[in-house]
Amino acid sequence: MNQSINQEMALKGERMKLMKKTVGVLAGVILMAGCAELDQLAKNIQSSVAPENSLGKIIAGLKEALAIGTGNAVVDISKVGGYFKNQAIRILLPREIQQTGDLLRQFGFGKVVDDFEYSMNTAAEQAAPKAKAIFIDAITQMTFDDARRILNGPDTAATDYLRAKTSMAIVGLFRPIITDSMNRVGVTRLYKQMVEPLKRLPIASPVPVDLDAYVTEKALNGLFVMVAEEEKKIRRDPAARVTELLKDVFGKMRG
Numbered sequence: 001m002n003q004s005i006n007q008e009m010a011l012k013g014e015r016m017k018l019m020k021k022t023v024g025v026l027a028g029v030i031l032m033a034g035c036a037e038l039d040q041l042a043k044n045i046q047s048s049v050a051p052e053n054s055l056g057k058i059i060a061g062l063k064e065a066l067a068i069g070t071g072n073a074v075v076d077i078s079k080v081g082g083y084f085k086n087q088a089i090r091i092l093l094p095r096e097i098q099q100t101g102d103l104l105r106q107f108g109f110g111k112v113v114d115d116f117e118y119s120m121n122t123a124a125e126q127a128a129p130k131a132k133a134i135f136i137d138a139i140t141q142m143t144f145d146d147a148r149r150i151l152n153g154p155d156t157a158a159t160d161y162l163r164a165k166t167s168m169a170i171v172g173l174f175r176p177i178i179t180d181s182m183n184r185v186g187v188t189r190l191y192k193q194m195v196e197p198l199k200r201l202p203i204a205s206p207v208p209v210d211l212d213a214y215v216t217e218k219a220l221n222g223l224f225v226m227v228a229e230e231e232k233k234i235r236r237d238p239a240a241r242v243t244e245l246l247k248d249v250f251g252k253m254r255g
Helices: 002-048 055-078 095-106 110-140 144-151 157-185 187-200 211-236 244-254
Strands: none
Touching: 055 110, 055 144, 055 157, 055 211, 055 244, 095 110, 095 187, 110 157, 110 187, 110 211, 144 157, 157 187, 157 211, 187 211, 211 244
């Protein structure tokens, strides 16, 4: 009898050991499965923030796009005829004297008007290269928040960022250069030559114009028109993405 009881207790003990082993094995399997899922989750997180997809790389791409775009724009408008030959940014007669210019053309003084226009555009072209250093400074200071707004913005979001950040500095730099250039190319003299014939005509004298301020404003506007065009090219045209970083970042943004 005692032997039978002992055998039964021994059997129960073996069953308990087997159950413990089974539970242990199951727990190990569950734990391993859990670790595998966690490991995969970690890999997914790492992949989502890996350098090739990170905001840091996007910012680098945006900065490179701005550096290239502004550089191209400045080079284009700094050339001889950069403003004058570009109908999108050509500096025309101030509104206050447009009628005067039209009248002068009718009376055979068209060349005087053309020379005056050309001299204003030449002054703007000579000031344009100075914008490059200001652009570089603004690009360098771009933050994560700036990048997010640009990334989620329209095709000229980066240009809008630069305009907001640099306009005052560029005006301050352009104004004395344009004033000096206008003196050298004879803008004021040509303006006087243009209005002088009016004294012999039965019409009212034109309203005085602050030519320095006018040319500075138009030069600034023309500069950002061209920067915007460069930004659109990089965003829309794969051929304009001239570096691997631009191809990678903007290809993914568009794709």
